[in-house]
Amino acid sequence: MQSISKKVVLVGNFGVGKTSLTRRFVFQKFADEYLTTLGVKIDKKIMNLPDLEVNLIIWDIAGEVSQTKVPKSYYLGANGIIYVFDLTRPSTFKHISEDLDYIKQLLPNVPYILAGNKKDLLSEEELKRTISEFPIPCEYLTSAKTGECVEEIFQDLTKKMTNR
Amino acid sequence: MEDEILQQLKSIFLEEETQKRTLLEKEVKILQNEISPEQISLRLEPIVNQKVDEIKSNMSALSGEALGVAIRTQIQNNKEDIIDALYPIMGNLIQKFIQAELEKLADNINKQIDDTLSWQSIKREFLGLFGIKQNNQLMTAAMKPQIEEGMVIYQNSGLLIGHYTSKGTLDQDMIAGMLTAIKSFVEDAFQQKGGNLDMIQYGTLKIIIQNSYKYYTVAIVSGAVDTNYKLKLLRYLDLFAERHLSKLQEENLSEGAVSVLLDKHIKEFDPNL
Numbered sequence: 427m428q429s430i431s432k433k434v435v436l437v438g439n440f441g442v443g444k445t446s447l448t449r450r451f452v453f454q455k456f457a458d459e460y461l462t463t464l465g466v467k468i469d470k471k472i473m474n475l476p477d478l479e480v481n482l483i484i485w486d487i488a489g490e491v492s493q494t495k496v497p498k499s500y501y502l503g504a505n506g507i508i509y510v511f512d513l514t515r516p517s518t519f520k521h522i523s524e525d526l527d528y529i530k531q532l533l534p535n536v537p538y539i540l541a542g543n544k545k546d547l548l549s550e551e552e553l554k555r556t557i558s559e560f561p562i563p564c565e566y567l568t569s570a571k572t573g574e575c576v577e578e579i580f581q582d583l584t585k586k587m588t589n590r
Numbered sequence: 591m592e593d594e595i596l597q598q599l600k601s602i603f604l605e606e607e608t609q610k611r612t613l614l615e616k617e618v619k620i621l622q623n624e625i626s627p628e629q630i631s632l633r634l635e636p637i638v639n640q641k642v643d644e645i646k647s648n649m650s651a652l653s654g655e656a657l658g659v660a661i662r663t664q665i666q667n668n669k670e671d672i673i674d675a676l677y678p679i680m681g682n683l684i685q686k687f688i689q690a691e692l693e694k695l696a697d698n699i700n701k702q703i704d705d706t707l708s709w710q711s712i713k714r715e716f717l718g719l720f721g722i723k724q725n726n727q728l729m730t731a732a733m734k735p736q737i738e739e740g741m742v743i744y745q746n747s748g749l750l751i752g753h754y755t756s757k758g759t760l761d762q763d764m765i766a767g768m769l770t771a772i773k774s775f776v777e778d779a780f781q782q783k784g785g786n787l788d789m790i791q792y793g794t795l796k797i798i799i800q801n802s803y804k805y806y807t808v809a810i811v812s813g814a815v816d817t818n819y820k821l822k823l824l825r826y827l828d829l830f831a832e833r834h835l836s837k838l839q840e841e842n843l844s845e846g847a848v849s850v851l852l853d854k855h856i857k858e859f860d861p862n863l
């Protein structure tokens with residue numbers, strides 16, 4: 427089968443769960459303690475599509491309050507972006523629009539996915555209220571802890587990156 | 591007659607008045623003179639100058655502390671801006687320092703090597719007197735540089751295009767990504783236009799990096815790598831880029847094809863592999 431490599435970059439504020447989502451996706455594990463990422467951590471997982479093997483090289487980068495603070499070289503050559511925010515911290519999704527504008531200008535035509543993480547920490551009520559506060563609609567509500575929707579975001583992004 | 595008397599009387603009675611009047615007139619004249627702008631500035635100047643001198647001499651004492659506080663607050667409030675501003679300057683300073691230290695180190699090593707070599711030859715000759723042959727063969731073989739891994743990587747994304755491995759123990763996809771992150775970090779930090787990182791030492795391994803436009807080629811080498819070997823290898827990697835990479839279009843580069851070429855090229859460089 428044909429095999430290709432794709433660079434995926436996880437971005438978003440610090441502590442929103444980028445490392446946890448990657449760890450859940452790659453190793454099926456979760457840890458409660460918080461070890462902030464320094465610089466960038468690279469992981470890899472092979473995603474099998476019906477007719478194509480996709481080698482995902484995942485760049486889990488250190489969170490920043492604003493995406494403009496992330497070294498540009500980390501974004502270079504990215505094939506897909508996952509923008510992660512924390513559903514329990516509105517400050518982490520207040521600036522989605524500005525951040526996305528910045529990313530789109532750096533990486534025109536590169537697919538991206540929004541993931542509102544830590545869904546397990548909110549009740550139905552709270553979730554409804556939080557969703558109503560989103561500045562733009564968000565497709566995926568995830569939990570690195572329970573694994574909810576984690577596989578899905580990577581799968582969806584892979585399809586978008588390979589135009590399937 | 592009457593007139594005369596009157597005049598005399600007048601002068602007697604008014605003498606004092608007249609005197610007072612002339613005196614007053616004089617004083618008015620003097621005062622007028624004194625409050626003229628020229629005079630005022632003449633008088634004020636020394637006073638003002640003295641004050642200015644006083645302020646000047648106290649300035650550093652006065653404002654030193656105030657400035658210090660202001661700067662501290664400024665730094666506290668705008669840490670990131672200040673780091674942004676200082677970063678390039680510091681980077682250059684650090685780079686200069688490192689460069690100087692490296693040169694010193696290189697000199698020391700060269701001197702040491704010279705010393706050791708001459709010591710070795712003395713020892714060899716001395717032992718030779720007793721018919722003892724020194725066998726350095728083993729040692730030399732253990733220290734001989736050997737290419738463990740080779741990689742061709744996209745400058746931008748850090749994705750692997752092709753690879754060579756002698757052991758196959760490393761995940762080259764991840765190494766390629768990490769190397770690219772480190773490389774761009776170092777190159778950003780030193781902000782040297784056109785400057786490229788060409789070697790990283792990791793434990794006993796040397797990571798030798800040859801940059802071309804869209805790609806860079808890496809050889810991970812074990813053993814004793816000296817400048818000579820490094821330059822030779824860099825030139826050879828350069829040749830690889832020239833021979834193969836410049837012809838390949840990004841679109842139809844297949845990992846397999848590049849890997850085959852790299853394998854051949856590396857074995858050509860070191861036939862013992």
Ligand SMILES: Nc1nc2c(ncn2[C@@H]2O[C@H](COP(=O)(O)OP(=O)(O)OP(=O)(O)O)[C@@H](O)[C@H]2O)c(=O)[nH]1
Binds near residue numbers: 445545546568
């Ligand atoms: N309950 C819950 N906790 C989570 C979830 N995801 C992450 N966490 C916790 O949130 C904290 C931060 O997670 P990380 O994955 O390290 O966050 P990060 O985005 O990588 O942070 P930086 O590397 O600093 O940018 C950790 O204590 C995690 O255990 C989740 O889905 N649910």
Ligand SMILES: [Mg+2]
Binds near residue numbers: 486487
């Ligand atoms: Mg992290």
